[in-house]
Amino acid sequence: MGRKSLGNIRRSFAPWADPAAIPQVRFESVTKRFGDITAVSDLTLSLYPGEFHALLGPSGCGKTTLMRMLAGFEAPDSGRILLDGQDLAGIPPHLRPTNMMFQSYALFPHMSVFDNIAFGLRQGGLAREAIAARVAEMLALVKLDGFAGRRPDQLSGGQKQRVALARALARQPKVLLLDEPLGALDKKLREETQYELMDLQAELGLTFLMVTHDQDEAMAMADRISVMERGRIAQVGAPEEIYEMPANRYVAEFVGDINIFEGIVASVEGEVIRIDSPAGLMVLDDPSPGLAPGQKASLALRPEKIDILTVEPDGPGNKAAGEIWDIGYLGDFTMVQVKLDGEAGQLVKVALPNRSRKTETPIAWDDRVWLSWDVEAGILLRG
């Protein structure tokens, strides 16, 4: 069928694709252990100047440890961390040109907003007037003019977050570290703050490294995402690469909803691969060299890439019959679960966007339906 629509992103900022680009931060084979637990395991990663990078993963995957090693709160057991070509080993946190916004904000409760923001500037031996001017500039930047005299306990959660941000930016760090920056905000405020942070980052042209467990946050804000799994990076890439071309099953399942059909490669003809799965024979286009018939492989399919039809589709695409098992109306789209025919009876999630306010062919539980998807829609996962 080949739907043509807007939606893909053309990015002009992609220094990681340029072999001549010089990274600003480099983690080289970094390993960190806590007792028997390996928090970060032989990890290599480059961050480029002006990049907004997100470390995404479940708790305990090592993302926070990696960030804390850049800030200087933890020392790697082996490997090197370079910032602008300088090895950071042995440099204590207070001498590193990085600043961090803490998850709890860590505002000093016994100091006013002014003193909180001025704290870092006072360590630099700056003149009193210069400090006052810089604090005023920072307060304007985060839209908190007039709040200088307040105490942290007189601020709302969103205001605290802004003060923490202003405080971290005041010293003009080379890299700003953000530990779950939006974690403590409610949903509406989070969305607002998200775009503000992105604007701020673009305006300042700073390198941001963010730690988050929230995939929506990472997808919306970051130029590139490192999906982490047990101390290693499972995949690094732009959000759409992570989503549309996950490197493995872990990434595919961690980011977004996905249906996975396990099977065996039946045939490989050029880029056309057929996979024999309990749900039937599936065709997909994938230039994957070295794949031979008989190998185990899975086809992964995002819910929004599937159509539901009431009659059997014709054409070269994939199709499968089943009945409607569950319907979840979410407003912007409806998540339908279809139980496929056959012994396995696999449940398939289908996301139907609600683009019209009414439809002439409403669906109901137990309806017989056909699922249909393009040959380009599926993702080939090996093993």
Added chain:
Amino acid sequence: MNRLRAPHLLALVFGIAFLYLPILVLVLYSFNASRLVTVWGGFSTRWYASLLQNQALLDAAWLSLKLALVSASVATILGLLSALALARFGRFAGRTLFAGMIAAPLVMPEVITGLALLLLFVGIDAERGFWTVTIAHVTLTACFATIVIQARLAMLDRSLEEAAQDLGATPLRVFFAITLPMIAPAILAGWLLAFTLSLDDLVLASFTSGPGSTTLPMRIYSSVRLGVTPEINAASTLLIGLVATVVVLASLLIKRDALARP
């Protein structure tokens, strides 16, 4: 909050009476006009006035006050240092032993501590007096100060100190600009606690004091052996007032600090 029911109220009244009735009687009789301790002769403050004429008692009070000030200050500094070691140095070798040794004076019978100190002072041929009692009181009260300060340190959000360090403050600056102001109420509470413990200690002082260094509790105790006079009641009432004020102050500090925390 639950309303107090009759049985609960009764239990409360009995409990408080059990604890405080003797003290109440003592306070009341300090205002007794009669010389006879057990006979009520009307309200009077004459014993408070005669207290001011009793030079021996005044000397003892002044000594106790000096002793409490010095020993509480030394104990608080020691307590702060050991609390920092326990809360901040991670799992160093011998930490468990150190923590146990700190807590030991809490449960050690004072008689034993006193005897041990006496033997030590005799052994090293130290002249017994103000300083030996001070050392004895520091031994007892430093552990209380440690526990109060350590509890506050353990509750302190580490990211506050990390944030300060991240913003360019040296470890020493972090301590004076962040850690110390944050735990100041606990330090003061620890000091007040040490102060009151020293002020009303009898046992340790009896073992470690020498001629000319009789503390107020020692003076009161020795007077009582010759028969209770209303003057002693008055002195005790003043002592109770001072100790109670300081203890209430300390607990208010701890409570206000806990409420101020986010």
